[in-house]
Amino acid sequence: MSVLPDPGASRAVLVGTSRYEHLEQLPAVSNNVQALAGWLCGPLSLQLPAGHVTVVENPVAAHTVVGAVRRAAAEATDTLIVYFAGHGLVDGQDQLSLALPHTEFGRVETCLPYDWVRQVLLLDSRAERHVVILDCCYSGLALGRMSAGVGLADQAAVEGSFLLAAAAETRTALAPVGDTYTAFTGALLDTLRRGIPGGPVLLDLGVLYRHLRLTLEARGHPVPQARDRNSGARVALGRNHADLPAAPVAAATGVDTGERPWPDPAAIRTVTGFFTVLADVRVISGLTQQAVSRRSAGGLSSGSVSRLLNRSTLPVSWGTTAAYLSACGVPDDQIAQWQAVWQQLRTQTVSADAASPTVIRGGGRERARAWQRPLSVFRRGRGQ
Known part of the structure; x- marks a missing residue:
């Protein structure tokens, strides 16, 4: 049975690298992360509180991304969503690396090894379910270096999760020139916004994957991959607008x-x-x-x-x-x-x-309320 995660117990980390010093620029990536963040907080989606969505654009260092994922992993008890858009590269050991603004071909120390993120999800996460969405492909000198028998989704999968990867093929540019979004995320956003006529009430990841595969293949774009661990495919990202x-x-x-x-x-x-x-x-x-x-x-x-x-x-x-x-x-x-x-x-x-402590104020006793809310809620000055 498909399920919408509880927004109060879920978190999302959206990472996008659109500006590069040594690689091709990807201006559409910035639109990707902003639009996806807006969707996750909007009506008929997961409706996550704004403080539960972390956007990391053009991170200057790998630890910036890993730290954001680790914080979200410590806070989420229902579902944790991790999204990356940008260049994806393959190192000499055929391992996936995520390109940062200062990444250079052949210099592994300038990349973010995806395995660092995966280890955080495996070892540090309190979330019951993980959703990993990777909108990256291989470009330039990295084209074709992936081992023939190992796909991106196989490398990136995390137990207890659903992984949705834009492509494993060594194809053309990640985003068609002039388009607002990258090809994969654009199709994902369009499906979430418009829905699937005749589809189910909830747009779970299994349904989204099958629809995106057909849609992108028909457009001649790289075909996405998916890996499901422990029924992660049943996690829904929103209601089917076409079915309302x-x-x-x-x-x-x-x-x-x-x-x-x-x-x-x-x-x-x-x-x-x-x-x-x-x-x-x-x-x-x-x-x-x-x-x-x-x-x-x-x-x-x-x-x-x-x-x-x-x-x-x-x-x-x-x-x-x-x-x-x-x-x-x-x-x-x-x-x-x-x-x-x-x-x-x-x-x-x-x-x-x-269980909250008692505070002495003005000669009287006042109960200090210790609601179980993220610190960011208090910083915004509103409760759950």
Whole structure:
């Protein structure tokens, strides 16, 4: 079963090298990473908080990239996404290296060995699932140096992950001249934005790979590769836009919402994930906030729906959330699953609050709240 990662427990590191001192320039790479970062944080995608997406452009040193991946690997407990776009080279031992701005052919010390990144994922990551996307190919003097029996995806695979590689072939330039994005990432972004007509509700990596393979082959571009470890292919990067219900739908139309492909509450692990998926319920229902209010038979106002979906802390009582789910058309058995998740998160929150230190201020005692949130959340001044 395909699953959308919990945004509160997931992280992404997007690395792009577009400017080179000694190799061909790849200006489209900068557009790649910015567009992909926007997608991952946007509606109907993973909806990652901005602080959970790290963009590293034109890193001056290998440790800059490795450090960013290591930090994200320590924070993510659900899914960790690592993306690289730029030149890919092959060293004398047929090992994949990622080209940095100062990389020179024949000088291995100027590259980032991909194995360094892979070792971080293998040894230092707390994430349950890993997604590695490599948009790189071989150019210049490196063309054709890969061993005939070993492919890029085989070299780069990580256990417990899904790896999607742009190509293994020694083909032409990574990005067609004048295009906004590189060929592979452009096709990926287009599929995520437009969806796949007749495709499944969730665009998991297995579905994306098969669609990209057909699309890029038809265009005469290098054919992507993929490797799946422990069902990583079931990780979804977003909902299928081509499969969404027409919205908005007025309550008076009597639209049947009972058979909608409702989000699975079992995938929720954090408060951020709870509210992200809760908002998805309304999108999948095809109803506006006003229509949800009308379907609640007076139980909810439009303002109540808006306040519920824009909260950063769990409601103390269950009633409003139950009324919202019911008005959207979620079946009773699934509402019961939602309530179980809400109760579990409430218990975790109360336990964390009770364990927080007591601070003496102004002659009185005040409980210092030690919510389990990334430090970047506090720096942004908002909670999950």
